[in-house]
Ligand SMILES: Nc1ncnc2c1ncn2[C@@H]1O[C@H](COP(=O)(O)OP(=O)(O)OP(=O)(O)O)[C@@H](O)[C@H]1O
């Protein structure tokens with residue numbers, strides 16, 4: 086009797102929808118195959134690292150022509166719950182299974198040449214970890230929680246009935262209301278089971294060190310895995326392995342951590358759940374928050390979504406009772422919310438006149454009203470935070486004679502002027518989209534005129550102006566440029582916390598999550614561009630950001646003083662965003678936004694997807710999408726529940742030399758949308774190599790639930 090062959094199906098990190106069959110030789114490999122096992126196998130002319138997704142005794146191909154699995158990876162198999170999540174992500178986001186799973190595994194595990202060295206690496210990493218200190222930073226015990234927090238905790242903590250059930254809970258709390266203290270106490274309860282593991286997601290790398298320290302203060306004896314792109318490859322490899330092997334009880338990270346294998350997962354927290362950084366913008370374009378919710382549902386565990394400004398989707402789910410709803414309406418340290426001041430920049434009373442105290446030669450960099458407010462705040466020994474969402478000195482250089490503008494030759498964007506010391510030792514023009522850097526021309530490249538003018542303002546220019554206005558003040562600029570050139574962004578934040586800085590000028594990096602204790606004034610400059618943007622989510626985002634940044638002011642109430650101010654310079658103080666902000670009325674703003682979306686039939690009242698097309702020329706990309714739309718129409722797919730818009734150029738039409746268009750597909754019915762996307766994917770794949778069409782060389786991609794249209 087001949088033995089039946091063992092055939093395994095393996096997926097690799099490539100856009101091919103199908104898997105590959107291999108023979109499994111038990112003698113050679115020394116083990117039985119398991120689903121989720123990492124293997125090395127011949128792929129084309131080279132070797133590839135893949136994951137076994139199926140084990141059987143037959144193949145659709147000729148068995149004796151199948152190649153053999155070469156080697157086993159030094160990892161236990163990925164657990165079945167994780168594989169279910171990967172399968173879901175791959176289907177929902179229309180991305181091949183292999184290119185969904187493999188990028189989520191740290192590189193350290195995907196280099197077969199190094200597989201033998203792995204045990205040594207793990208050992209070395211263990212020796213290092215022991216040395217970290219564990220301060221009691223920000224520990225608030227159950228007993229120290231205020232009444233409102235205690236009530237929230239009580240509502241969160243599971244009972245015998247719902248402990249092993251899916252629960253989605255929105256914790257909506259004012260900035261500084263002590264949400265973190267509530268959810269860490271909740272997790273302490275979950276983690277009293279020494280087997281249990283919990284996952285905490287944060288939107289930004291910058292916020293992890295602070296939360297990391299706070300988590301450590303709560304759980305000094307537990308192993309924590311920190312996973313984000315700022316952690317070195319080897320460290321991340323070890324942390325990921327600790328999560329997978331159940332050793333780490335706390336897994337803390339940014340969106341990529343949502344795909345970590347966590348066999349004993351018992352609870353998930355998504356902090357600042359509204360944050361757009363949870364959406365992955367390349368590869369499998371998943372939303373880490375949405376995947377986390379799916380995962381909680383699949384594993385029958387609770388998930389807590391925390392925010393001061395919940396996303397409309399989450400807020401509506403809580404309003405309708407689909408999610409549990411817990412609120413914190415007071416600030417934890419007794420302070421009230423900062424006062425909102427709108428400065429109408431069209432009103433001359435706010436502007437400097439020549440000869441005014443504080444007037445600089447650069448007119449109107451900031452208004453006179455703001456100048457006075459900052460002066461008062463400095464005199465009161467409080468710190469100021471100035472938010473301007475643009476790094477560099479000036480967003481564009483122009484010629485006063487012929488109107489030449491510093492356009493990037495590869496992108497639909499202007500090259501930004503950076504003064505010396507920002508991204509280079511010299512002053513340069515730089516494109517923030519493709520990275521092109523050029524010398525600053527001394528004469529206009531078009532007409533030769535020597536009188537070139539800088540238009541607009543960025544962080545560097547504000548920093549300059551502030552230095553002139555308050556020569557005695559310590560000023561710190563925080564943006565991606567300054568965080569790269571100094572000791573890293575953590576050191577910059579530490580300077581602020583230590584009180585060594587009087588005025589901070591920064592981009593949105595400074596706006597979020599940080600628990601500063603001595604900010605008396607927050608100023609927001611140049612927001613108007615974001616009020617009337619083509620993106621229907623722009624107002625929602627701006628509102629969330631303003632609430633967040635306002636929330637950095639007046640957090641502690643040690644001196645019994647009023648709790649800080651936020652000043653916003655705008656030409657449109659009457660805009661809804663500002664009017665609701667004036668009242669700190671998050672629910673009012675969301676109600677208003679929900680109504681607008683409902684009327685316009687936009688998400689969350691409908692579901693959207695995009696087909697992206699990228700080509701050498703825009704015409705070709707549009708043509709490709711038009712043909713696709715035509716075909717769908719001919720096939721009778723444009724049912725009454727499905728809307729396929731006409732293809733349009735993207736807002737950023739040209740990036741790094743390619744031109745880009747998109748097709749928006751919409752339906753109020755998720756299933757119909759999903760079905761349609763699957764059909765599109767199948768059809769496009771038939772005529773493509775990977776995701777590049779054979780005939781026209783168009784690169785295409787399907788994106789589900791886009792967050793920018
Ligand atoms: N019960 C409490 N008593 C005293 N201080 C508290 C209490 N709870 C929280 N705090 C402190 O109040 C500050 C704000 O708390 P926390 O950071 O948890 O708020 P948050 O709601 O997460 O804030 P944000 O959304 O603004 O980031 C922290 O410094 C925290 O240590």
Ligand SMILES: [Zn+2]
Nearest residue numbers: 493496516519
């Ligand atoms: Zn460019």
